[in-house]
Structures are given as C-alpha cells and as structure tokens.
Amino acid sequence: MKMFKPLLPDGVFWYRAATPADLARKLAEQIALILRQRLEVAPRASVALSGGSTPILLFKALTQQVLDWQRIDVVQVDERWVDPSHPDSNSAQIRAHLLQGGAAVARFHPLYENVASPSAGLGAVGQRLESLNWPLDVVVLGMGNDGHTASLFPDAPELVTAMAEHNGRKLAVITPPQHAQARITLTRSAIAGARNCILHIQGDDKLATLSKALTEPDNWAQMPIRAFLRSGLHIFWSPAK
Numbered sequence: 001m002k003m004f005k006p007l008l009p010d011g012v013f014w015y016r017a018a019t020p021a022d023l024a025r026k027l028a029e030q031i032a033l034i035l036r037q038r039l040e041v042a043p044r045a046s047v048a049l050s051g052g053s054t055p056i057l058l059f060k061a062l063t064q065q066v067l068d069w070q071r072i073d074v075v076q077v078d079e080r081w082v083d084p085s086h087p088d089s090n091s092a093q094i095r096a097h098l099l100q101g102g103a104a105v106a107r108f109h110p111l112y113e114n115v116a117s118p119s120a121g122l123g124a125v126g127q128r129l130e131s132l133n134w135p136l137d138v139v140v141l142g143m144g145n146d147g148h149t150a151s152l153f154p155d156a157p158e159l160v161t162a163m164a165e166h167n168g169r170k171l172a173v174i175t176p177p178q179h180a181q182a183r184i185t186l187t188r189s190a191i192a193g194a195r196n197c198i199l200h201i202q203g204d205d206k207l208a209t210l211s212k213a214l215t216e217p218d219n220w221a222q223m224p225i226r227a228f229l230r231s232g233l234h235i236f237w238s239p240a241k
C-alpha cells in the first residue's frame with residue numbers, strides 16, 4: 001500500500017490515517033473543534049458538506065460529536081437535481097447519516113427544491129442560503145478522479161462563470177455533459193471564502209489525481225480542484241480500506 005505524502009504548496013496541511021474509519025473520526029473531531037470554537041464567539045456556526053461515497057463515514061462520525069447542534073447550520077457543497085428519494089441524492093445522505101440523534105436538531109439548508117430543474121430552483125435555494133452568516137465556517141470538499149470538486153466539472157459549459165474569483169454569487173447551476181443529472185453547486189468564491197477549507201479523499205487513485213493536479217496549479221479549467229490547492233487548505237487522506 002502506498003502512503004507517500006505529495007509535495008504540497010506552502011501552507012497546505014496534510015493528515016493521513018490508516019483506514020477510512022480512522023480518517024472520518026479524525027476529521028469529525030477537527031470539524032467539531034472548529035465549530036465549537038466558532039460558537040464561543042458567534043451565535044451560530046456553519047459547515048458545508050460534499051456528496052458522493054467518501055463522506056458517509058464522516059457523517060456517521062460527526063453525528064457522534066458533542067456539539068450544540070441547535071446552533072449549527074448544515075449546508076451542502078453541491079447537489080444532483082434528483083428527488084430526495086433517489087439513491088443519488090446528496091441531501092438524502094446527509095439526512096440519513098448525519099441528521100440523526102443529537103444532530104437531528106441542526107438547521108439543514110438543502111440545495112434542492114421540488115421543481116423541474118436547478119435553474120427553476122436556484123432563486124429559492126439562494127434565498128434560503130441568504131439567512132446564513134457568511135462566510136461559511138467550514139467547507140469539506142471531495143474530489144473526483146477527473147479533477148472535479150463540488151460540482152465544478154472540467155467540461156461543464158457553466159464552469160468559467162462558476163469559477164470566477166470575484167463572482168458575488170454563491171451558487172451556480174452546472175450541466176456536466178458526461179453526467180445525466182444537472183447539478184447545483186457552491187461557486188469557487190463561496191468555497192474559497194470559507195474560514196476553513198478541507199479536502200477529504202481516500203485511496204491511491206485519489207492520491208494520484210491529487211499529485212497530477214499539483215503539477216499545473218493554475219490550470220483549473222482542466223482540473224477545477226486546482227483552484228483550492230492553496231495555502232490554508234487541510235487535506236485528509238487515507239487508503240481506501
């Protein structure tokens with residue numbers, strides 16, 4: 001099993017664990033610590049969570065954390081435009097694995113509305129997010145092996161707008177040509193503006209993707225994750241098993 005640490009830019013922190021479960025525990029502790037510290041100085045604290053397969057163990061570990069959950073805002077990094085009963089729904093995963101037990105009282109802000117398309121739902125979802133205190137306190141990103149993060153896909157026609165650095169918009173609709181489902185995602189500026197940004201990845205394939213992304217840091221059009229591989233990022237990695 002390879003467990004090397006890639007050569008990271010200055011100010012990028014690296015954590016690794018022996019298994020995905022250990023990694024999830026370590027990361028949940030770190031997120032809870034940040035949220036508790038924030039709650040000492042602010043009435044509420046926020047965490048934005050990714051979808052896909054990687055974060056499920058994290059959700060389960062996070063739900064075990066002792067936190068004043070009533071004062072926590074849970075946001076999605078991105079969502080596939082499917083009904084919450086669909087197995088690909090990222091919000092359904094958060095509901096099933098995180099918003100349980102003590103964490104059930106957290107305030108959840110799904111990036112979904114029961115309308116035909118993300119374009120039709122964008123206004124209502126955006127309005128919901130306006131009630132949050134910005135910037136977000138913690139954003140936990142995932143990464144696909146095509147270099148996408150959130151739903152910022154390399155080949156999406158909306159990518160340039162969603163990646164605009166000083167785009168005042170927090171959300172973008174994304175229609176990745178390779179995927180059947182349209183998406184809604186936090187924009188680069190909403191993610192990059194967060195107080196804490198974490199990348200959560202597992203397995204040698206993701207490590208290889210990360211190493212590739214680090215070779216051409218400015219070329220985010222091919223691998224949007226590159227825009228976030230910068231000082232202040234905390235990367236949590238473990239082998240896949």
Ligand SMILES: O=C1O[C@H](COP(=O)(O)O)[C@@H](O)[C@H](O)[C@H]1O
Pocket residue numbers: 050051052053054055077078079080090141142143144149150151
């Ligand atoms: O489609 C998505 O993929 C990425 C990575 O997912 P994973 O299954 O490889 O963990 C995820 O970060 C993103 O939120 C999700 O919508």
